[in-house]
Amino acid sequence: MTQQPSQPTAPDKFKRVVDRIVGLPTLPSILENMNKLISNPRTSAKDVGRLISNDPTITAKILRVVNSSFYGFSNRISTISHAVAILGFNTIRSVVLSSTIFDTFGKVRPALPGYDRREFWKHSIAVGACSKVIAGKLGQSAKLEEYFISGLMHDIGKIIIDQYLAKEFEQILESVQANDCLMLEAERQVLGGVDHADIGGMLMERWGISPGLTAVIRYHHKPDLAGQFAQEAAVVHLADIVVRAMGIGSGGDRKIPAVHPAAWETLGFGMKDLDSIIEYTDKEMENAMVFMEFIK
Amino acid sequence: MRRIHIDKIQDGQILAKPVVDDFSNVILNTGFVLSRAWTDRLKLRKVEFIFVDDEAASPSAAPATAVSHEEKVKLAAEVSAAVTQQFSRVMNDEIMQVLAEAAKRYRLRKRLSGPA
Numbered sequence A: 001m002t003q004q005p006s007q008p009t010a011p012d013k014f015k016r017v018v019d020r021i022v023g024l025p026t027l028p029s030i031l032e033n034m035n036k037l038i039s040n041p042r043t044s045a046k047d048v049g050r051l052i053s054n055d056p057t058i059t060a061k062i063l064r065v066v067n068s069s070f071y072g073f074s075n076r077i078s079t080i081s082h083a084v085a086i087l088g089f090n091t092i093r094s095v096v097l098s099s100t101i102f103d104t105f106g107k108v109r110p111a112l113p114g115y116d117r118r119e120f121w122k123h124s125i126a127v128g129a130c131s132k133v134i135a136g137k138l139g140q141s142a143k144l145e146e147y148f149i150s151g152l153m154h155d156i157g158k159i160i161i162d163q164y165l166a167k168e169f170e171q172i173l174e175s176v177q178a179n180d181c182l183m184l185e186a187e188r189q190v191l192g193g194v195d196h197a198d199i200g201g202m203l204m205e206r207w208g209i210s211p212g213l214t215a216v217i218r219y220h221h222k223p224d225l226a227g228q229f230a231q232e233a234a235v236v237h238l239a240d241i242v243v244r245a246m247g248i249g250s251g252g253d254r255k256i257p258a259v260h261p262a263a264w265e266t267l268g269f270g271m272k273d274l275d276s277i278i279e280y281t282d283k284e285m286e287n288a289m290v291f292m293e294f295i296k
Numbered sequence B: 001m002r003r004i005h006i007d008k009i010q011d012g013q014i015l016a017k018p019v020v021d022d023f024s025n026v027i028l029n030t031g032f033v034l035s036r037a038w039t040d041r042l043k044l045r046k047v048e049f050i051f052v053d054d055e056a057a058s059p060s061a062a063p064a065t066a067v068s069h070e071e072k073v074k075l076a077a078e079v080s081a082a083v084t085q086q087f088s089r090v091m092n093d094e095i096m097q098v099l100a101e102a103a104k105r106y107r108l109r110k111r112l113s114g115p116a
Helices: A010-020 A027-038 A045-053 A056-064 A082-085 A089-105 A117-137 A141-153 A157-162 A166-179 A183-190 A198-205 A211-219 A229-246 A263-267 A271-294 B038-046 B069-086 B094-113
Strands: B004-007 B026-028 B049-054
Touching: A010 A198, A010 B069, A027 A045, A045 A056, A045 A082, A045 B094, A056 A082, A082 A089, A082 B049, A089 A141, A089 A157, A089 A198, A089 A271, A117 A157, A117 A229, A141 A229, A141 B004, A157 A166, A157 A183, A157 A198, A166 B094, A183 A198, A198 A211, A211 A229, A211 A271, A229 A263, A229 A271, A229 B069, A229 B094, A271 B069, B026 B038, B069 B094
Parallel strands: none
Antiparallel strands: B004 B049
16 A cells, blocks of 8 residues: 655645745844844943944935934934934834845835735835834834834735745735735645745744744734734734725735734724724825835 | 925925935935925925926815815725725624725825825
């Protein structure tokens, strides 16, 4: 009797997909060095400023963002040290992270049928803006930047599939077009149960990004599994759905998923809050559009 | 393209040249659709004149009141159809029903006031 090969388990499938992603970018050295610096309690704003100033591209981006209406400072900030002193280590780390993300992944190639990469970034920026609005409603004013970055990066796994699994990405887009399904569903079908959230979470882990941001990226479609980061995941989960409803940008599909009941319960909002979230996201989006300048 | 004073800007006009500050930082880029909120911000930055594109005037350059009742009804139907299609799989969910209605109101408002 011939022995049947055993069916691959979910982790096996995931590993097979990940193994095919060759040449995944490593953590940009500026982030790695910055994490080391910030973890040292004796580090000063000048130390961080000196590190960032070594990278003229990131320096220019940071100064552009901190002088934009996104932050709304009345006086011009002309040096990185000044920016670090005003914004604080955590916010500046978020700004550096977003700048390096755009630097690493923000090169827009020609549109594919059913997928416009500029619209993808517009969607991501809007989810960042909406996450910030929702976090504000929850009284998380000290962590607004982290929420913005979480929203901005929530779909980073899609970029990985787009750039490193190009053939599968085209199959996914074809499946979305043919079945008018969610991108997430098409990804699982084509990649054997793996989706962009799994892949994004894997990249964040490889990069040694904070467990909170990693969990948000991994569980933004399954916020009930985010454990101690349930609120963070719920915020980005709702922001993704609200932005889809508003029709800002495109994540690659035309359908919308339902808000997960656990996320809705975690956030504790009422139905009336949806209108104000939409209204404030629209306003916040005007400020956040400065990030579209970084798309090449 | 013509140069106009900041006080003469109408909602929906399109920027024909970037607006820069005293340090040559771009405040707004070519193609930006101007609004009253942005006009006020430019005034705070002491910007007096800007260049706008006459020929590519945005639909919102016309005041909202110029949209006829028939046009509004047509737009509302288009928005409603698009949202209904997008939400077709989740309309049995109470939260999504409320979100769909909020999305319709928002999208219609955006369509009436300028490009989304």
